[in-house]
Amino acid sequence: MILASGAIGTGPEYMQPFFNFVNFICRPEILFTGSVAAFFGALKFRKILVKPPVAIAMTVGLIAFILISLLSPQFYNEARKPDNAPIFIMVFLTGLVLWAAFYQAVNNDERFRQGLRSDEHEAAEEKLHVWPYLIYIEAIVAAFVLALLFAWSIGLEAPLEQFANPAKSPNPAKAPWYFLGLQEMLVYYDPWIAGVVLPGMILSGLIVLPYCDPNPKGVGYYTFEQRRLAITVFLFGFLILWVLLIFVGTFLRGPNWNFFGLYEPWDAHKLLSLNNINLSEYFWSDLLHKAPPQEWWRREWPGFALIFAYFTILPAAGTVLFKRFYQKLGFVRYSMVVMHLLVMFSLPIKMYLRWSINLKYIVFIPDYFFNI
Amino acid sequence: MSAVGDQVRKFLDESVYQSVIWKSVFRHGFPDTDRNRTLVVLSNLFLHLHPAKLKGHAVRMRYTWCMGGLSFFMFLILTISGVFLMFYYRPTPEYAYQDIVALREDVPLGMFMRNVHRWGAHSMVLIVWLHMLRVFMTGSYKAPREFNWAIGVILLKLTLLLSFTGYLLPWDQLAIWAITVGTNMARATPFLGHEGPGASLIGYDDFKVVHSKSDIRFALLGGSIVGPSALLRFYVLHCVFLPLVAGFLMAVHFWRIRKDGFSAPL
Ligand code: HEM
Numbered sequence: 001m002i003l004a005s006g007a008i009g010t011g012p013e014y015m016q017p018f019f020n021f022v023n024f025i026c027r028p029e030i031l032f033t034g035s036v037a038a039f040f041g042a043l044k045f046r047k048i049l050v051k052p053p054v055a056i057a058m059t060v061g062l063i064a065f066i067l068i069s070l071l072s073p074q075f076y077n078e079a080r081k082p083d084n085a086p087i088f089i090m091v092f093l094t095g096l097v098l099w100a101a102f103y104q105a106v107n108n109d110e111r112f113r114q115g116l117r118s119d120e121h122e123a124a125e126e127k128l129h130v131w132p133y134l135i136y137i138e139a140i141v142a143a144f145v146l147a148l149l150f151a152w153s154i155g156l157e158a159p160l161e162q163f164a165n166p167a168k169s170p171n172p173a174k175a176p177w178y179f180l181g182l183q184e185m186l187v188y189y190d191p192w193i194a195g196v197v198l199p200g201m202i203l204s205g206l207i208v209l210p211y212c213d214p215n216p217k218g219v220g221y222y223t224f225e226q227r228r229l230a231i232t233v234f235l236f237g238f239l240i241l242w243v244l245l246i247f248v249g250t251f252l253r254g255p256n257w258n259f260f261g262l263y264e265p266w267d268a269h270k271l272l273s274l275n276n277i278n279l280s281e282y283f284w285s286d287l288l289h290k291a292p293p294q295e296w297w298r299r300e301w302p303g304f305a306l307i308f309a310y311f312t313i314l315p316a317a318g319t320v321l322f323k324r325f326y327q328k329l330g331f332v333r334y335s336m337v338v339m340h341l342l343v344m345f346s347l348p349i350k351m352y353l354r355w356s357i358n359l360k361y362i363v364f365i366p367d368y369f370f371n372i
Numbered sequence: 373m374s375a376v377g378d379q380v381r382k383f384l385d386e387s388v389y390q391s392v393i394w395k396s397v398f399r400h401g402f403p404d405t406d407r408n409r410t411l412v413v414l415s416n417l418f419l420h421l422h423p424a425k426l427k428g429h430a431v432r433m434r435y436t437w438c439m440g441g442l443s444f445f446m447f448l449i450l451t452i453s454g455v456f457l458m459f460y461y462r463p464t465p466e467y468a469y470q471d472i473v474a475l476r477e478d479v480p481l482g483m484f485m486r487n488v489h490r491w492g493a494h495s496m497v498l499i500v501w502l503h504m505l506r507v508f509m510t511g512s513y514k515a516p517r518e519f520n521w522a523i524g525v526i527l528l529k530l531t532l533l534l535s536f537t538g539y540l541l542p543w544d545q546l547a548i549w550a551i552t553v554g555t556n557m558a559r560a561t562p563f564l565g566h567e568g569p570g571a572s573l574i575g576y577d578d579f580k581v582v583h584s585k586s587d588i589r590f591a592l593l594g595g596s597i598v599g600p601s602a603l604l605r606f607y608v609l610h611c612v613f614l615p616l617v618a619g620f621l622m623a624v625h626f627w628r629i630r631k632d633g634f635s636a637p638l
Contacts, residue, residue, distance in 0.1 A: 173553050174550065
């Protein structure tokens with residue numbers, strides 16, 4: 001790097017109050033909590049949000065926000081990296097398709113309330129010839145997308161950096177953007193969980209999903225009210241635990257994978273007082289005022305007990321609290337759903353534990369690389 | 373129709389659609405009658421991936437967002453641009469980087485093709501995600517399409533792996549470090565990675581079965597760092613193995629869409 005750290009400025013003077021405010025709300029705990037709140041708020045107020053004027057206003061607002069952000073040298077630096085271009089497309093395209101889905105869902109849910117059939121149902125009455133009705137759409141869309149791709153390829157050159165040098169590691173070293181959600185999880189879990197167990201559970205969870213969704217409604221048309229639980233959980237995973245974490249990994253993680261505000265210049269010497277504490281230390285030193293035992297199986301029993309309880313007592317309680325759900329699914333399918341949900345929510349749980357009490361590991365057995 | 377249009381149509385009907393050459397290629401006349409519109413779909417290898425007729429909702433863009441079709445379209449674009457790049461690219465550390473530079477500087481349309489391939493790959497990742505989102509939002513994964521959804525999940529995984537293996541090939545700093553970060557996680561695979569939980573339990577005393585030169589990361593990279601063997605392995609996976617598997621699974625995916633029937637409200 002030619003630029004010494006801290007050499008890039010913070011942008012125009014008059015923007016500083018706004019930039020400082022955004023930097024502040026970008027702190028992981030605030031951003032995450034805020035996004036979760038916004039997510040549930042958006043589901044609740046979906047009828048208002050899908051109205052075209054509101055949707056357009058939000059899009060314009062987002063574009064304005066991005067343009068204003070470009071005044072920050074730091075954001076500008078990241079935004080102009082060619083490999084980050086897909087992130088912007090992701091944000092707008094995801095927004096567009098979610099709008100399309102919810103616009104139709106709200107419309108259909110309203111129709112059901114009036115005793116009508118879904119809009120798709122009406123349209124399905126008629127059978128259309130694939131030629132020309134579908135082939136034409138496909139041809140036009142394909143030509144349009146090809147034109148866009150060509151324009152993108154003429155306008156933006158694929159990056160090519162210096163010749164590979166295994167001795168000179170860049171800081172930060174980042175995975176490709178679509179894996180940055182996983183890299184972000186590494187902050188909270190060791191690689192065997194963040195890099196192996198969690199991705200594995202994402203895939204297995206997706207595969208068992210159709211076998212575990214007992215709700216026969218909602219096939220072939222958009223709806224929200226007939227599939228509240230399934231849609232909420234799926235979108236939570238996709239938007240909050242995947243898309244949001246990609247954003248964080250791209251724009252908010254700088255040298256040494258330290259956290260930086262959206263407009264905060266990446267300073268490789270930023271010092272953070274990291275005093276993360278293991279559960280066993282909390283338990284033995286702070287609670288019992290004793291020296292932690294040497295043997296791991298004595299030292300770590302509180303953590304094991306906690307995890308054991310999380311994966312047994314909660315599911316057991318669920319069979320009573322959500323009795324109908326349990327009976328509908330049966331033992332095997334219920335267990336699969338609950339295990340996947342518990343693993344999924346273990347990520348935000350660990351995040352909040354880190355932010356609130358600096359918890360590092362719940363179970364810490366470095367000899368066997370078994371840290372949770 | 374205008375007088376000129378009538379003339380043109382008459383000419384086509386009498387001289388083109390009746391000609392020996394036309395009839396040897398297309399086994400039907402111009403698709404403006406129900407019969408010919410059905411035949412055009414059924415008698416063409418590419419079009420017959422579709423049924424001849426569909427229910428009205430399935431044809432609308434707002435239902436499918438065209439995302440499945442575009443996933444396939446991107447795959448085709450990437451295959452074509454990828455073959456072009458293969459003409460100029462040699463997967464060894466001596467040549468790889470240099471070949472990309474040459475592609476950019478000396479090869480006619482080389483830079484353009486490289487850009488199409490790279491941005492197309494990024495787009496395909498996004499498009500496949502959004503296709504999955506569409507299938508989820510319309511409940512199309514429910515019976516009888518559970519299995520096709522599972523095939524889709526594997527296709528998603530293959531799409532990500534294709535993109536990931538391709539990322540290494542330019543052999544620049546961006547490439548090897550992104551792949552180093554990505555593959556470092558494999559070290560921690562339970563039992564199979566040398567820094568994974570349980571790995572040290574396999575073996576006895578000082579004899580360890582899983583160590584840094586025998587674990588899953590070593591198998592993936594063909595070494596303990598991202599070096600020449602990793603480049604060759606990723607190249608072969610990227611250009612041969614993964615596209616073949618993906619192509620095969622796409623065939624299954626499309627076949628099953630037809631057999632399971634396209635999702636529709638009951
Ligand atoms: C390379 C990746 C993929 C390709 C090329 C592909 C292609 C397609 C196409 C062309 C369709 C027809 C309808 C449409 O356009 O929406 C379709 C439908 C479908 N896809 Fe995919 N797909 C891919 C990945 C996936 C993934 C990741 C999933 C789910 C996890 C999935 C699940 C399905 C299902 C269940 C259907 C049937 C939809 C219905 O009947 O409404 N596919 N796919």
